[in-house]
Amino acid sequence: MKLNRYICLAGSVLLAVMVVVSCTKEPLVEPNASFSVENIDGLKAGTPVIMNLPGPGDFVTVFTGDPTREYRNYPQDKGAIVSGNIFSYSYSRAGTYTVTAVVSSYGNWSEESAQAVAEEVITVVDSRTVITDYFIKSLDVTGTIDHDASTISFLMSSIEDRTSLIARFFTASPDAKVYVEGVEQYSDSTANDFTDPVLYEVVAPDGSTQVYSTDITFFYPSDEKELLTFGLNSPEVIEAIIDEETKTVTILAPVGTNLERARVVATSSPLSRVTVQGKTISDERAKTVDLSVNPTIITVIAEDLTEQDYELTTTLAE
Secondary structure (H helix, E strand, O other): OHHHHHHHHHHHHHHHHHHHHHOOOOOOOOOOOOOEEOOHHHOEOOOEEEEEOOOOOOEEEEEOOOOOOOOOOOOOOOOEEEOOOEEEEEOOOOEEEEEEEEEEEEEOOOOEEEEEEEEEEEEEEOOOOOEEEEEEHHHOEEOEEEOOOOEEEEEEEOOOOOOOEEOEEEEOOOOOEEEEOOEEOOOOOOEEOOOOOOEEEEEOOOOOEEEEEEEEEEEOOOOOOOEEEEEEEOOOEEEOEEEOOOOEEEEEEEOOOOHHHEEEEEEEOOOOEEEEOOEEEOOOOOEEEOOOOOOEEEEEEOOOOOEEEEEEEEEEEO
């Protein structure tokens, strides 16, 4: 019984202490909004700007002064809520910005409050001269960019016309200018002669420059253009006889075969294609062509675009 009495007494004392503590009003701490910016004399677009906010204060909000993005201007816009004493932000463009820090403090059960505001004017420069992406749609090729060597490399067929190619490109700086022999370049618009290496000069907003040179590796397409198989589906598969020496093809089809709407399939040398009457023929899906006129010309087109014609003769027999 005595033990229970001591436990109850200890619990009562603890409860009383908690009530006293909970009823204590925390005093208001005057906020301090002053802050510093690291490397303020060398701030660069695209690189995080670090702001040190020493406090004290209960809530810290930062306005970047950047009119093109979030956390814009104090007090009309919404700022960034900062947890801790460091805020980082990357400016996408060069310019002069007014950064504002707002620190709020509360005390005495929030019956008292105070707010401090501090500003810092910063200047951001843009010295980015990097080409980030390069693509030539007509060739369906993407350039490999080596920033250290300042080269743009890609593979190109030796038979392609390279006298007037249009490139799509992007720069790290949205305000950088790109020139070829003094002519300003516009992505997806300006054509250039790639017979010799093309030199792209990138000029950053602060005047910094970098020159990229195109480095083209040519590949030589295959000239193979042999007709390997040719068949008629009517409705059974009828294989043709191919004479490679005379470049002739012969089909013997049953009487009643509708040659005006013949369904044909074909194969040829790797990387080549077969055409009949302007239609590309393969062994994946039969195409309808008119074989009622003899001879019909079958054309095999090599990867290097050279052609070989075969004369097809179709005969109906019992």
